[in-house]
Each structure stands twice: as structure tokens, then as C-alpha cells.
Amino acid sequence: MIQKLQIRTRGPGLTEITENVSQILDAAGLSEGLCSLLVQHTSASLTIQENADPSAKRDLERWLDRLVPEGDPLYTHTLEGADDMPSHIKAALTATTLSIPFQDGRLCLGTWQGVYLWEHRRRGSRREVVVHLG
Amino acid sequence: MIQKLQIRTRGPGLTEITENVSQILDAAGLSEGLCSLLVQHTSASLTIQENADPSAKRDLERWLDRLVPEGDPLYTHTLEGADDMPSHIKAALTATTLSIPFQDGRLCLGTWQGVYLWEHRRRGSRREVVVHLG
Amino acid sequence: MIQKLQIRTRGPGLTEITENVSQILDAAGLSEGLCSLLVQHTSASLTIQENADPSAKRDLERWLDRLVPEGDPLYTHTLEGADDMPSHIKAALTATTLSIPFQDGRLCLGTWQGVYLWEHRRRGSRREVVVHLG
Numbered sequence: 489m490i491q492k493l494q495i496r497t498r499g500p501g502l503t504e505i506t507e508n509v510s511q512i513l514d515a516a517g518l519s520e521g522l523c524s525l526l527v528q529h530t531s532a533s534l535t536i537q538e539n540a541d542p543s544a545k546r547d548l549e550r551w552l553d554r555l556v557p558e559g560d561p562l563y564t565h566t567l568e569g570a571d572d573m574p575s576h577i578k579a580a581l582t583a584t585t586l587s588i589p590f591q592d593g594r595l596c597l598g599t600w601q602g603v604y605l606w607e608h609r610r611r612g613s614r615r616e617v618v619v620h621l622g
Numbered sequence: 623m624i625q626k627l628q629i630r631t632r633g634p635g636l637t638e639i640t641e642n643v644s645q646i647l648d649a650a651g652l653s654e655g656l657c658s659l660l661v662q663h664t665s666a667s668l669t670i671q672e673n674a675d676p677s678a679k680r681d682l683e684r685w686l687d688r689l690v691p692e693g694d695p696l697y698t699h700t701l702e703g704a705d706d707m708p709s710h711i712k713a714a715l716t717a718t719t720l721s722i723p724f725q726d727g728r729l730c731l732g733t734w735q736g737v738y739l740w741e742h743r744r745r746g747s748r749r750e751v752v753v754h755l756g
Numbered sequence: 757m758i759q760k761l762q763i764r765t766r767g768p769g770l771t772e773i774t775e776n777v778s779q780i781l782d783a784a785g786l787s788e789g790l791c792s793l794l795v796q797h798t799s800a801s802l803t804i805q806e807n808a809d810p811s812a813k814r815d816l817e818r819w820l821d822r823l824v825p826e827g828d829p830l831y832t833h834t835l836e837g838a839d840d841m842p843s844h845i846k847a848a849l850t851a852t853t854l855s856i857p858f859q860d861g862r863l864c865l866g867t868w869q870g871v872y873l874w875e876h877r878r879r880g881s882r883r884e885v886v887v888h889l890g
């Protein structure tokens with residue numbers, strides 16, 4: 489079964505989507521299987537990260553920002569804005585697809601794990617995540 | 623169903639394989655499911671990236687090259703050539719497996735997304751990608 | 757089918773788990789399908805890497821350590837130890853989930869590929885990997 493999630497982001501950073509994915513899983517009524525996610529963009533990505541302390545997410549964002557800064561003279565792909573090429577690189581270094589097993593109707597995530605959409609563009613956007621349950 | 627793609631690369635960089643994967647999907651005649659890819663090498667990788675402007679792919683390649691240069695005195699694994707250890711690192715930082723949902727017989731990629739084999743060796747090679755449809 | 761692997765690590769670095777996953781596959785008696793792995797932690801990750809020369813694994817570990825060092829003044833998330841925030845970043849840069857096709861009851865890995873659990877914490881830990889066969 490395939491569903492689509494629409495996530496509105498307001499700027500760079502991690503937006504937790506664990507609940508959104510879990511709701512799709514609940515509605516499907518499936519007990520056991522694999523939940524696969526694909527973000528349909530090249531300037532946003534997916535990650536599974538700590539869902540407890542917000543400082544971990546902030547540091548992660550700031551660290552990646554420093555590794556892949558705007559205004560790097562290396563970039564020639566600049567027509568779509570100063571944050572566009574860094575966004576593609578950040579997406580390449582993180583994940584575009586994830587596959588999460590589920591059991592008893594629940595995602596098999598660890599205690600401290602959350603599923604996140606990682607927005608890399610400054611202005612944010614409406615992001616689409618394809619969810620496949622099988 | 624499992625099939626294998628053979629991709630000939632001529633040197634470092636991104637080779638689009640979206641069409642190759644789509645042809646396997648067409649031939650299989652399946653409507654909906656999950657298409658999983660595994661590149662069977664540790665000096666090449668997979669990525670989903672922008673398929674519009676070639677400058678984005680070039681910048682991506684040059685950026686990763688600068689982050690993981692040849693000749694780094696840190697490397698002790700140098701017997702297979704100066705580009706071997708950087709290739710393993712680049713592969714570890716990107717993806718070896720991808721899972722892409724498909725619907726109505728088509729990969730659920732975003733408008734600007736293409737699937738790429740990322741060659742990291744200087745001389746290129748014959749690369750094998752396992753495609754699982756389920 | 758879902759099973760869980762418990763892997764004891766003694767410190768940072770790559771622990772090969774190819775055999776552990778293969779044993780689960782053997783016991784399941786399935787011929788063809790997709791084997792999906794999820795590591796249930798945010799300070800350890802998964803990777804498919806060269807299983808031949810141990811120097812490649814050591815260089816990989818040292819390279820990532822240099823890219824994401826402890827004690828970076830950027831970190832504010834420091835309560836859980838100096839190696840905690842670097843661990844989260846390293847996990848984000850590598851893989852939390854992998855999907856490996858199997859055929860004739862064997863993982864479709866390349867000749868030189870092994871599946872690894874990548875421990876990022878200094879003290880090591882008991883790590884759990886969820887294995888889904890479908």
C-alpha cells in the first residue's frame with residue numbers, strides 16, 4: 489500500500505514525522521511488515537535521530553551547515569539561490585530513502601529514535617514523502 | 623523478483639540509471655510495490671539527485687572530492703591505488719542501498735529526481751546493481 | 757518475518773554482522789526476497805564495506821573521527837559525554853537502515869562486501885539490529 493505525506497516546513501532543520509507515519513500505519517491496520525519512506529525532493533532528506541534532547545538536533549543542523557556552507561566558491565550551480573547547492577550536498581550525505589520494519593502495528597524504532605524530515609532550504613517548502621507499506 | 627543491472631562507467635561521477643531501472647520495472651509488469659537497489663561494490667555508491675541541471679552533479683562530485691582527497695597522509699590502505707581509500711569513504715558517506723516505491727508501474731520519484739550510480743574510482747569499471755521488485 | 761540481532765561492541769569501529777544476518781536467513785528457509793536491517797540506536801549505524809583488508813576499515817574509522825572530532829566548541833549537547841554528539845553526527849552521515857536483496861537463500865552482496873555495525877561510542881554497548889525478511 490502506498491500513501492503520501494505532505495509536510496510543511498518553515499526553514500532549515502529537522503521536523504519529526506514519526507507520528508505522521510504511525511498514523512498511516514494505524515489506518516492501514518497491518519500487523520507486521522516493512523515501512524519504506526522516500527522524500528521526493530533533492531533539497532530535503534530523511535534521517536532517524538534522537539527524539540529526546542532538542543540540543544542534539546540543533547547541533548546536528550549547525551554541524552552540517554558548517555561542513556556545507558553557503559557561498560562556497562567551489563559552487564557553479566548557483567542560479568536557484570545560495571542555499572540550493574548546499575541543500576543538494578546535504579541531501580546526498582544523509583538519506584533519501586529509509587526502510588523501517590514494523591511489528592504489532594508499530595514501527596520497530598529504538599526508544600530514543602524518531603523519524604525526521606530534514607529541510608535544507610532557507611525558506612522551507614511543502615515536502616512530500618511517499619510511504620510504502622508491504 | 624531479482625534482476626541485475628550492469629553499468630559501464632568511464633571515470634568518477636554520477637551516471638543516471640533511472641531509465642535502466644524503469645525498463646526492468648516495465649518488463650516485470652508489476653503495478654505497485656517497492657523497488658530496492660544494491661550496488662555490489664565498495665568503491666561506487668547510489669544516490670537520488672537532481673536530474674535537471676548538470677552543474678549540480680558536477681559541484682556535488684567536486685565537493686565530495688575536496689572533502690575526501692587522494693593522498694591524505696591519514697590513509698594506510700593505499701596498496702590498491704591512491705583513489706581506493708577515498709572511494710571507500712565516499713561510498714560510506716553516500717548510499718549502498720535504496721528503496722523506491724512504485725505505483726501504476728512507475729517509480730514514485732519526484733519531478734526533479736533521478737537515480738544515479740556514483741563511480742568513485744578514476745578508471746571507472748563495470749558496476750553491478752541488484753534490483754529487487756517486491 | 758522479523759528477528760532481532762544483539763551485537764556486543766567493545767568500543768568504536770566496525771563489527772561485521774554478515775554471518776549473523778546470514779544465519780537468520782538460513783533459519784528462515786526463504787529463497788528469494790529482501791532483507792532489511794534497522795539499527796535501533798542513534799549513536800551507532802550500519803554500513804556495507806570492504807571485508808578483505810582490515811586497513812580499509814581502520815582508515816574509514818580514523819577519517820570519520822577526524823571529520824567529527826570530540827570537543828568541538830560547536831556542540832551544546834554535551835551532557836551525555838564528549839563522544840555522544842559526534843556519535844549522532846556520524847550516525848546521520850552513514851546509514852541507519854539497509855535493504856539487501858537475497859536469492860537462493862543468500863544475501864546478494866558483492867564479493868568484497870560485508871555488512872557492518874558501526875559503533876560510535878567509546879565504551880561500546882549492547883546494540884540491537886532489527887532484521888526484516890520479506
